[in-house]
Amino acid sequence: MRRTLAKEISKSGTALHEGATVNMTLSPVEPGTGIVFRRSDLGGREIPALYDRVGETRLGTVIAEGGATVGVIEHLMAAVAGAQIDDLVVTLDGPEPPILDGDALSYFQLIEEAGTREQAGARKAIKVIKSVEITIKDAQIRLLPSDAPEYTFDLDYSNTKAIGKQSYTMTFTRENFARDIAPARTFGFMHELDMLHKMGLGRGASLTNTIAIEGDNVVNKDIMRFPDEFVRHKILDAIGDMALAGGPLIARFEGVKSGHATNNAVLRALFADAANYTVVEI
Template sequence: MQTTLAGKIALNGVGVHGGVEANLTFKPAAADTGIVFSRTFADQSPRRISVSRQSVQATDLATVLGDRSGALVSTVEHALAAFAGLGVDNAEVEIDGPEVPILDGSAAPIVAAVDTVGVAKLSARRKYLKVLKPIRVENGASFGELTPYDAGFRLEVEIEFEHAMIGRQRFAGNLTPDVFRRDLSKARTFGFLKDVERLRGAGYARGASLDNTICLDGDGVLNPEGLRFADEFVRHKALDAVGDLALAGLPLFARYRSFRGGHKLNFQVVDALLADRSAYAVVEAPARSRREGAELAVGAPVLAYAPER
């Protein structure tokens, strides 16, 4: 069944790029609401935007959502990853600043907050986007690819950086709430000391610090506590992919492979998928039956409506 939050959550922090403080509130929402951001202002009415392919305005160094009036909220990927990773289908997200707080640079604080209130089932069946044929986007040596996969959603993410602490790393696994909590949620964003001055001059990374970003210099990691995982870098790229692919608007039945990807490439794959109505179908979760108090899935996802061809 579809899910939502079982209670309200409040978080606070600064945005990694703008450095502006914001208050963030997650609230339960009705079935078929999806994830909706509501930006509140001191001098005007709130503006709302539903997470979808059409709401994406930029994906260069962060995912920015907006409408015809302009950008509404940026750096939404960690919140979207937490919702998708924990299986939260519907939520209202209120924010009073231009950027979702970076918190500790990972999705772990959001996961911990969700876990304090829990996830509630709703009365409507969950819908999925079932990928029917391969969709691939290439940008030079980088690529992202969605292929049919009937066992849920699988990630196979590979990165390559010319730095001794990173090199070539790969993460592969089927996404479940347990896998997301254990293997991905704690992985932090990262950057290079040599890029800081250039990024800040361009209006980015103004809220970045060793409290919320892994910083690499020419020799190693500057953060005194070191890494949370030996391959934390690829795990964070996989976390970002979970959040970026949530821009499809529904959870995926698919395998996602990427090499040297990022926000822009991840969204390009979503965009390419949804642009080809023969490449996917919307399916409903299977009916469930009760046997000795346990819920058992019966059958495969069933077609809700076919793509237009």
């Protein structure tokens, strides 16, 4: 059975880049709709959350259609995938969902508060049957056939002792996601924030929603939830970006220093050849 929300739920907060307050409403919707973003401030323009609508990936994953965009969708998409939601409308009166705590747990808890319900129609998953590999500079992703969805990530920030090298592997279940991945906050470097501010971006970033790194130190260590929070957040981002496949992805995801651009590129490579995957009902 497919899954949607049991009832509508709203939350307001600051947009990470725009800095303005955004009002977000998550609404149940008819089976087969998929995940759709709606810009109420642009006459209700709709953008399906699908990999082929992704344009910009430099500062978060941005989807676009008919001149409307929604940016930084990956944390919300990770929560939606973690909660196993198939059909949902996300209405926003601005260009990004509110960043909330900089994690996926804020959205996941909102979904749990609304509750979910099953509805007619089968869940269709995309099962990888042939390995797909993408390399962009020193970043690499491999999608390998697997009976269960798995994520493994190697991160290397050897230039700062605050992060260093971290690795993490997880089997993607609702429980593992909620406990081990969803709480992991986004992170950023103070010198990059200065640059973003000059570009009028990152205006909603704060020491409560972003782990801030300066040199070899974490500025706000008090908000950290895991010693290896950085690599866990990279898996969170990957889960959110893979949710743009249009259904649960059954594969082993192996990421090395990869990010939103590589995540989108690997989905495009996967769907470029019908021999790479099969659609299965789960």
